Amino acid sequence: MDSLHLHFDIDGSDFTSAGEAASELKRVLRQLGFPPEIIRRCAISMYEGEINMVIHANGGTVDVYIDSDEIIFELIDSGPGIADVELAMQEGYSTASQEVRDLGFGAGMGLPNMKRYTDQIIVDSIVGVGTAVFMSIKLE
Amino acid sequence: MTIKEVRDILRARVLCGEHLLSQEVHSACGADLMSDVLAFVKDQSVLLTGLLNPQVIRTADMMDMVCIVFVRGKLPDESMIELAKSRDIVLMCTDLRMYSACGKLYKGGLVGLEC
Numbered sequence: 057m058d059s060l061h062l063h064f065d066i067d068g069s070d071f072t073s074a075g076e077a078a079s080e081l082k083r084v085l086r087q088l089g090f091p092p093e094i095i096r097r098c099a100i101s102m103y104e105g106e107i108n109m110v111i112h113a114n115g116g117t118v119d120v121y122i123d124s125d126e127i128i129f130e131l132i133d134s135g136p137g138i139a140d141v142e143l144a145m146q147e148g149y150s151t152a153s154q155e156v157r158d159l160g161f162g163a164g165m166g167l168p169n170m171k172r173y174t175d176q177i178i179v180d181s182i183v184g185v186g187t188a189v190f191m192s193i194k195l196e
Numbered sequence: 197m198t199i200k201e202v203r204d205i206l207r208a209r210v211l212c213g214e215h216l217l218s219q220e221v222h223s224a225c226g227a228d229l230m231s232d233v234l235a236f237v238k239d240q241s242v243l244l245t246g247l248l249n250p251q252v253i254r255t256a257d258m259m260d261m262v263c264i265v266f267v268r269g270k271l272p273d274e275s276m277i278e279l280a281k282s283r284d285i286v287l288m289c290t291d292l293r294m295y296s297a298c299g300k301l302y303k304g305g306l307v308g309l310e311c
Contacts, residue, residue, distance in 0.1 A: 079254065079257060096259065104234065160249065163229050169235055
């Protein structure tokens with residue numbers, strides 16, 4: 057199978073539409089015939105990434121590369137950055153506002169969930185510049 | 197059990213997805229924190245929640261859940277109902293509180309999943 061590239065612009069101004077891109081990815085992966093568990097792992101990882109971009113970084117971009125042996129995600133934003141990535145990867149650590157918590161997110165589960173469902177995750181962040189998250193899910 | 201049985205046990209009102217009521221469901225979870233729902237990738241068919249916003253529908257969609265029950269008489273707005281319709285997700289609401297709603301379903305045979 058040739059590598060397939062999908063690009064998504066994530067609108068940071070509207071919490072309501074967060075998840076549209078993950079939904080679209082799910083639809084494409086289903087059309088391509090991937091197993092349900094792989095589709096769900098991809099959808100959840102991307103959805104948490106989208107939510108993070110909307111609540112912390114005023115949006116960003118997601119590029120997905122579907123290869124024969126893995127699916128790679130590149131999530132890039134120009135938000136405030138993460139001062140302590142190791143801390144941010146711990147379950148329960150969050151800098152989200154009460155407003156975001158009231159919406160059912162911001163409990164410090166985003167990055168841990170993304171780590172849980174991917175085979176590899178690299179978070180590269182510079183305070184004041186932005187954050188890049190690279191994730192890979194292997195296809196057996 | 198079927199989604200119709202879920203409705204009957206909870207004396208719930210179906211808001212959309214009436215044509216899906218004969219569908220079988222095998223497990224459920226109750227949560228107001230959507231990231232908690234997303235933390236378990238195993239099959240869960242029914243989500244009970246007291247949270248009211250479109251991300252509830254999107255979370256259920258990501259998890260391939262087929263039915264959402266809003267507890268404590270909470271009613272979603274039209275945009276949430278439309279989103280659920282487009283994803284073939286049944287929405288219903290019950291006046292029961294979360295603990296009672298979960299307990300009644302569990303007693304009726306709809307189990308949760310072990311971690």
